[in-house]
Amino acid sequence: MFDRHRFNDGLGNHFSSLPAVSGFRKVRIIFGIKDLSWRSVIIPRLPPRPNQLPLTGGYRLTPVMQIGADIYCDTQCIIRELERRHPEPTLFPGGAHGMAWGIAQWTDGPLFSDVVTVALAMMVDTMPPEFIADRGPLYFGPDFSVDRLKANAPESRAAIRAQFGWMNERLSSRDFMLGSAPGLPDALAYYLVWFLVDRIPEEDDFFTQFPHLNDWERRMRAIGHGTPLVMLDTEALDVAAAAAPTTVVQTDAGDPLNFTPGELVTITPINGGPNVEGTIVALSADTISILRSDPQVGEVCVHFPRIGYRVNRPQDAPNLCSWPSPRRHEVLPYD
Ligand SMILES: N[C@@H](CCC(=O)N[C@@H](CS)C(=O)NCC(=O)O)C(=O)O
Secondary structure: OOOOEEEEEOOOEEEEEOHHHOHHHHHHHHHHHOOOEEEEEOOOOOOOOOOOHHHHOOOOOOOEEEEOOEEEEHHHHHHHHHHHHOOOOOOOOOOOOOHHHHHHHHHHHHHHHHHHHHHHHHHHHHOOHHHHHHHHHHHHOOOOOHHHHHHHHHHHHHHHHHHHHHHHHHOOOOOEOOEOOOOHHHHHHHHHHHHHHOOOOOOOHHHHHOHHHHHHHHHHHHHOOOEEEEOOHHHHHHHHHHOOOOOOOEOOOOOOOOOOOOOEEEEEEOOOOOOEEEEEEEEOOOEEEEEEEEOOOEEEEEEEEOOOEEEEOOOOOOOOOOOOOOOHHHOOOOO
């Protein structure tokens, strides 16, 4: 349960991940849908992760994908790049491009928060204290407490019941969320359903009320994860050191914040966490890519989504760790 991975496909794609609350599984299923071969690199369960930091420059979340000296942070960037490199079969069957990404703002936001609340409340008494001390504040904010987590779990379970109910209804007349083929919304939902299916004890009949969701979960499981191969984290560093970033300069004339390639910026996850400093090389409405240098791996290009990340110029006011406004029972959404 606590294995950590980084991955690499036949093209040199690496990942790091955390199956405990597994955004990694969201991407693994996409490897399955696209039938890709990839490399998996184990990383430590808790920071510091000395053989990951040279690649990400401080970004601590998982998973992360490495392709040579290009490092993709956040599943938004990872999935976009996988779809770009391996467009068939598409994650957007039936022309479902665009708004399908919006589903992630629900699944990775409020639904993720409810699922993590219920799952951690079940596991908290048997988890190593240092794990809780790290993940509690990461997922729930600086005021995290185990007592509050446990007190909030029943309400989150009720919220999950409603939200999984929507999925169940959607799946009552189709095999996958978009129709007969799996796509992005399936991957976005699957990692959360899988996470609870595997953790809620069998004698608890929570899932019996979602027959279509259960059938879909079995169909998703059957897709598999492509072909993984294990790789050492030090090998992944060597791959980056031997490669040069392939990202080309891209400007965005319509950027509302007027960022341009060549500017020095820091990028910080909006929900908190260390920032990463570098020089902008490419910009779009969806992504920002920065170049940075590291003594171990040389020049790397680190890619981030725009949604969920704050970009600051050095002269901007310091980034006050701005947790989003509290929602249900002051559990702070995280992703
Ligand atoms: N928005 C990020 C969220 C990543 C995230 O929350 N990852 C969790 C695991 S699913 C994490 O990093 N946990 C702490 C860790 O692994 O150190 C994404 O989509 O990749």
